[in-house]
Amino acid sequence: MTFFFYLFATLTLLMTLLLLLSKKLIHLAFSFLGVLLGIAALFVLAGADFLAVAQILVYAGGVLVLIIIGIMLTQTAPKENGQNITSHSNIISAVLVLVLFSMLVYAFISQPFEQQTWIQNAQIQQKTLQTSTLPSTGILLMTQYLLPFELTAILLLVAIAGAITLLQYKNKSRIL
Amino acid sequence: MLQSAEISAFSIALLFIILGIFFVLMGYLTAWLVSPHQPNEEKQTIYECGEDPIGNAWGQINSKFYIVALLFILFDIEIILLFPWAIIFADKSLYQATQGLWGWITLLEVIVFLFVLALGLVYAWAKGVLEWEKPQPKNSDFQPIVPKKLYEKINEL
Numbered sequence: 001m002t003f004f005f006y007l008f009a010t011l012t013l014l015m016t017l018l019l020l021l022s023k024k025l026i027h028l029a030f031s032f033l034g035v036l037l038g039i040a041a042l043f044v045l046a047g048a049d050f051l052a053v054a055q056i057l058v059y060a061g062g063v064l065v066l067i068i069i070g071i072m073l074t075q076t077a078p079k080e081n082g083q084n085i086t087s088h089s090n091i092i093s094a095v096l097v098l099v100l101f102s103m104l105v106y107a108f109i110s111q112p113f114e115q116q117t118w119i120q121n122a123q124i125q126q127k128t129l130q131t132s133t134l135p136s137t138g139i140l141l142m143t144q145y146l147l148p149f150e151l152t153a154i155l156l157l158v159a160i161a162g163a164i165t166l167l168q169y170k171n172k173s174r175i176l
Numbered sequence: 177m178l179q180s181a182e183i184s185a186f187s188i189a190l191l192f193i194i195l196g197i198f199f200v201l202m203g204y205l206t207a208w209l210v211s212p213h214q215p216n217e218e219k220q221t222i223y224e225c226g227e228d229p230i231g232n233a234w235g236q237i238n239s240k241f242y243i244v245a246l247l248f249i250l251f252d253i254e255i256i257l258l259f260p261w262a263i264i265f266a267d268k269s270l271y272q273a274t275q276g277l278w279g280w281i282t283l284l285e286v287i288v289f290l291f292v293l294a295l296g297l298v299y300a301w302a303k304g305v306l307e308w309e310k311p312q313p314k315n316s317d318f319q320p321i322v323p324k325k326l327y328e329k330i331n332e333l
Binding site for chain 2: 041044049050052053054057058061062063065066069070072073074075134135137138139141142146149150152153154156157159160161163164167
């Protein structure tokens with residue numbers, strides 16, 4: 001278990017490094033696939049099976065396809081030196097990234113994980129990793145979190161309308 | 177090694193991933209070991225069904241693919257959100273605890289969810305997003321000197 005955690009964590013970090021260091025956009029997209037799959041594996045090891053499957057289906061299967069199609073849509077022939085991304089040092093972005101990173105680390109360290117009741121319950125019951133999270137997710141979605149569930153549909157509807165408007169289908173409409 | 181039954185179910189998926197990578201790598205390795213290494217300019221051209229490739233492989237694709245991919249993601253998220261519902265919709269213990277009301281309530285909730293998204297699909301359909309503009313074949317204005325009757329005569333033979 002611990003071995004697998006370190007294996008997938010290392011893979012994810014290696015893929016992230018590859019993503020940051022790659023100069024070609026398409027290499028970047030494919031190393032992003034590795035990052036997403038590694039994170040999905042970490043989700044599985046954390047007992048979040050639904051989240052892992054959602055990660056693979058939506059991110060690796062959907063968002064990444066969109067990114068690759070976006071690259072294919074905008075990509076022009078590679079230049080002689082094979083560099084498509086112009087990388088120039090920017091002090092402001094470096095400072096911003098450092099500030100954000102330190103904020104995240106601080107938030108993570110200052111969090112009293114041991115005292116959280118849901119973590120204590122999980123440690124006592126020892127059932128969290130043995131059962132699937134799907135049925136409980138479903139019951140919560142249908143009862144307690146019904147409003148967010150239905151609002152998601154409206155959000156997706158707005159996204160569809162936005163996507164169509166963005167690509168300007170105004171002229172070709174037959175009915176509307 | 178993997179104690180929980182839930183996680184070990186995923187180890188089958190891991191096995192498939194490892195096997196998939198292994199078979200691809202073995203294919204490359206065998207080809208590398210067996211094949212002779214005598215490249216020439218003809219062999220190194222991009223394979224395009226045996227024809228000489230025309231133009232650059234970096235051509236820009238139709239922007240229609242992008243909107244189709246966008247719509248795909250949105251309905252992908254819809255499918256993901258239907259998974260938890262499908263698991264508990266026909267749950268017997270929940271059904272009996274509410275005297276059958278559970279099934280009707282969850283069905284109604286999901287129908288509302290699907291209806292809102294179906295509106296999006298209808299909107300996309302009405303806007304003509306789903307229509308694919310096919311290139312119209314142009315008839316050439318070439319007039320053959322040989323009359324058609326002669327061809328028919330040949331076909332009869």
